[in-house]
Amino acid sequence: MATKVVMEALSPTMEEGRLVEWKMAEGAKVSVGDVLAEVETDKAIMELVARVDGTLLKHLVPAGSTVPVADPVGIIGEPGEDISGGSEGGGSSEGSDISEGSGGGDVGEGSGGGEAVDVAVAAPLPGGRVKASPLARRMAEEQGIDLSSVTGSGPGGRIVKRDLAGVAHARPGAAPVTATGGFEDIPLSLMRKTIAKRLVESIGPVPTFYLTVEIDMERTWDAREALKLLGPDGKVSFNDIIIKATALALKQHPECNAWWQGDAIRQWYEVHLGMAVAIDGGLITPVIRHADQKSLREISAEARVLAEKARERKLMPEEYTGATFTVSNLGAFGIDHFTAIINPPEAGILAIGGITQRPVVVDGELVVRRRMPLTMSCDHRVIDGAMGAAFLQTLRAYLENPLAMVW
Amino acid sequence: MTSLLTVNLGCRDYGAVLALQRDLCQARLHGEADSDVLLLVEHPDVITLGRGTKPSSLPHDSSALRRLGYQVHEIERGGDVTYHGPGQLVGYPVLDLRQHREDLHWYLRQLEAVLIDVLAVFDVPGERVAGSTGVWTQGRKIASIGIHVKQWVTFHGFALNVTTDLSRFESIVPCGIDGVVMTSIAHELGSDHARPTLWSEAVTAVVDAMGRTFDRDATLVPLETLPQFGFTRV
Numbered sequence: 001m002a003t004k005v006v007m008e009a010l011s012p013t014m015e016e017g018r019l020v021e022w023k024m025a026e027g028a029k030v031s032v033g034d035v036l037a038e039v040e041t042d043k044a045i046m047e048l049v050a051r052v053d054g055t056l057l058k059h060l061v062p063a064g065s066t067v068p069v070a071d072p073v074g075i076i077g078e079p080g081e082d083i084s085g086g087s088e089g090g091g092s093s094e095g096s097d098i099s100e101g102s103g104g105g106d107v108g109e110g111s112g113g114g115e116a117v118d119v120a121v122a123a124p125l126p127g128g129r130v131k132a133s134p135l136a137r138r139m140a141e142e143q144g145i146d147l148s149s150v151t152g153s154g155p156g157g158r159i160v161k162r163d164l165a166g167v168a169h170a171r172p173g174a175a176p177v178t179a180t181g182g183f184e185d186i187p188l189s190l191m192r193k194t195i196a197k198r199l200v201e202s203i204g205p206v207p208t209f210y211l212t213v214e215i216d217m218e219r220t221w222d223a224r225e226a227l228k229l230l231g232p233d234g235k236v237s238f239n240d241i242i243i244k245a246t247a248l249a250l251k252q253h254p255e256c257n258a259w260w261q262g263d264a265i266r267q268w269y270e271v272h273l274g275m276a277v278a279i280d281g282g283l284i285t286p287v288i289r290h291a292d293q294k295s296l297r298e299i300s301a302e303a304r305v306l307a308e309k310a311r312e313r314k315l316m317p318e319e320y321t322g323a324t325f326t327v328s329n330l331g332a333f334g335i336d337h338f339t340a341i342i343n344p345p346e347a348g349i350l351a352i353g354g355i356t357q358r359p360v361v362v363d364g365e366l367v368v369r370r371r372m373p374l375t376m377s378c379d380h381r382v383i384d385g386a387m388g389a390a391f392l393q394t395l396r397a398y399l400e401n402p403l404a405m406v407w
Numbered sequence: 408m409t410s411l412l413t414v415n416l417g418c419r420d421y422g423a424v425l426a427l428q429r430d431l432c433q434a435r436l437h438g439e440a441d442s443d444v445l446l447l448v449e450h451p452d453v454i455t456l457g458r459g460t461k462p463s464s465l466p467h468d469s470s471a472l473r474r475l476g477y478q479v480h481e482i483e484r485g486g487d488v489t490y491h492g493p494g495q496l497v498g499y500p501v502l503d504l505r506q507h508r509e510d511l512h513w514y515l516r517q518l519e520a521v522l523i524d525v526l527a528v529f530d531v532p533g534e535r536v537a538g539s540t541g542v543w544t545q546g547r548k549i550a551s552i553g554i555h556v557k558q559w560v561t562f563h564g565f566a567l568n569v570t571t572d573l574s575r576f577e578s579i580v581p582c583g584i585d586g587v588v589m590t591s592i593a594h595e596l597g598s599d600h601a602r603p604t605l606w607s608e609a610v611t612a613v614v615d616a617m618g619r620t621f622d623r624d625a626t627l628v629p630l631e632t633l634p635q636f637g638f639t640r641v
Contacts, residue, residue: 010556011512020458033558038458043486043540044511045458046556 002077003052005036007067009190010046016068017041019048024056030076037063037073048073055079069190132159181270181290188264196260196381206260206342211388212375215399217355221370223402233297238372239275239329240300242352244405245398246327247271247291247299253391257324259345260382266345274323274343275303277310278333284310285343287323296405331355337373347382351375372399409442411500411623413614414630416448421455421480421491424448424499428562430640431501431633435560440637443506445617445625446499447610450491452575453478457486457553464488467578475578484563486540486553490578494570494591496609500617504559507621515540515552517620518565522550524616525567525609531595542567547590569593569609 007017017039024036030050037048054076061073075083132147136159152159199207220241227234250257250271259266271292274285286306288299309315328340331354340351353373360369378388398405416424424446434440454477464487469479491497504514522542523533533542542550550567568591576589593605618625633641
């Protein structure tokens, strides 16, 4: 079984290392602890040692190359072992098994290491099986792609990763998880990967934490009353105003307008706001696209139509997928305060409680104000406490001073 | 607190001290000794080429440098070319980072902190330059760092210019940084503040700062006593 030798992290702040010199030639027999190569980061040289016994079958990178942490640099295996699939696996991010601490980065059987010894299948397999690399197989399974519908470009027509690129969203019968518009994929730093891994271990697949604020809604209340004077056209719900404010705040805090992508954080340039709507037997979240660019009047009209269609179960898939963030409001259901569950891959959701008159102290005096509790659930892999808090501060500023929304 | 055995070697040849470092490192790797060691030394004129040496950093080839009276060593530390010579205080910490922190960047920053503390003793403001390991003062480079780590045991280290003849750097492009201006503590203090005790004050300051920064009891010991601490290869 071939094992990849990866660029080890010699410091949590190390992003890449320069492979200065190979100490072992291709074909050399190596034992655990043998120095394979020297790696430089900053002005420190550290030795990359073998974690398994075997033969150094291949240098995947030449001396002098700068290699990201956890990327493969070589392969150790048995002499004569077929490693033809190695370069493909090597170029992908799937082998990036980083063990913390010792920086040991060997990839064993059953994980990405399989890719390194993948042998092209010579003839079609019985039972109509399709020839595909293990990586392609796994990607297809995750994305619901039928491999029999894909044309392979690998050796002998074998399906490899690149063949799936064009059909990634062709899953039949399932709603594609897409949002329209531009975005930026931010590669995960080693620290980000470690945060993600540790938090998931602790709390589950989406490591969530909660931030709660109580917002003074007096001015928003007054603004809404003022709009009512315009006649039926001016009738907007608090939720419409909250959606508008949330979209504007997200525009200012793109780090919260993001998806967890497993190997990257996708920060969306546009804000597509999902709004949870209770329907018979469940709930659904229609999406107000480009909510940050729409007027309160447009948002209000669109929200009304979407909610109506939701209750009648007439929403089209593109109307309830691709949200970049979601708002859930149970204020109208008499709920004082609650927490909402994140809708992956989104990184956050707001749970809006009811507006009630409460005694609060303002400028040293006890007064009665209309207050609204609000709790944000944050995927900690994407949003840190301070990031979420900054976003909520902006949101509070809009809701406590609604004139700022039209500024 | 565990100790940091500190040996002041005085003036010694580069090659001999390199062999000593490797022996100390091996003893640590094989578990024969469990104390951190700091070697302090002053080398005769020598130019060392680190793993990152660029051809452009050496205006003269190695044989020409030898004719100019420099020893030349190609070595395993990180970094580009550097010069060591009289008046430069060189420190080689042999530490097991597994007992500190398995983090090379942390270690480099700690060494910089040590050197900045030492400079503060002389009222010389030391600073880091992001992306350029070493210590600088007002844009001039006063101390260089280059290390090698073998399974988390460190060797090589730092070189602090105390009274170094700065013209000796002119035969090379120090650290491969074009246009870098080298300086020394004596140069920064100016001739009006020349101190006959500068060297010994610098040695004391380095020992103090190393102990404080790495949380070790820095004790000066003679070289001959190292075998008593398990360094029997010495």
